[in-house]
Amino acid sequence: MEKASGAKDDRVQLQQAIDALRPGDDFIVYKLDRLARSTIKLISTLDEIKKRGSEFVSLNDSIDTSTAAGKAFFGMLAVFAEFERNVIVERTNAGLAASRARGRNGGRPKTDRRKVEKALKLYDSRTHSVAEITEATSVTKATLYRAIKDRETSPFQRINDDNGS
Incomplete structure (x- = not known):
C-alpha cells in the first residue's frame, strides 16, 4: 500500500x-490514476509488468490487460488520466498567477520575528523546556528548531560569535 501521489515518479x-x-x-x-498520471509513465510501468510475465488489473476502471479489450481500454484511460492531470496543473497555475496579480504570494504567513527571537532567548537561557517555550511564545517546535539551525549556520552569527558578541 503506497500513500504517495500517482503523479510522483x-x-x-x-x-x-x-x-x-x-x-x-x-x-x-x-484505480488507474493511483499507478501513474502520465501516458508515458503508465505505458512504461505496464511494459515492466509485462516483461515480468504478469498482467495488470485496475479494479475501479474494470481493466484487465490479459484481454484485447482490456489492453485497448487501458490505452484510452491512460490518455484521459494524463489529460486530467494536465488540466489540474493548468488550473492550479492559472489560480496562482491570478493570486500573484492581486498581490498575494501564497504559502503560510511567516511567524513574527520578535516571537522567534524571544523563543531563542528563552532557549538560550536553558531555564525552560521546549514545550514551555512554545506555549509561552506561540512559536512551534519546528519553527524554533529551524531558527536554532539557521542561527548556527548563519555567517552573520559566526562573525558575532568570533567577536565575542
Whole structure:
C-alpha cells in the first residue's frame, strides 16, 4: 500500500511491488490514476509488468490487460488520466498567477520575528523546556528548531560569535 501521489515518479513501494512480481501474477490497483498520471509513465510501468510475465488489473476502471479489450481500454484511460492531470496543473497555475496579480504570494504567513527571537532567548537561557517555550511564545517546535539551525549556520552569527558578541 503506497500513500504517495500517482503523479510522483520515484515511489519506493511501487517499485518493490513490481520487483516482487513473478510470471503469472496479476498486478492489481484500485484505480488507474493511483499507478501513474502520465501516458508515458503508465505505458512504461505496464511494459515492466509485462516483461515480468504478469498482467495488470485496475479494479475501479474494470481493466484487465490479459484481454484485447482490456489492453485497448487501458490505452484510452491512460490518455484521459494524463489529460486530467494536465488540466489540474493548468488550473492550479492559472489560480496562482491570478493570486500573484492581486498581490498575494501564497504559502503560510511567516511567524513574527520578535516571537522567534524571544523563543531563542528563552532557549538560550536553558531555564525552560521546549514545550514551555512554545506555549509561552506561540512559536512551534519546528519553527524554533529551524531558527536554532539557521542561527548556527548563519555567517552573520559566526562573525558575532568570533567577536565575542
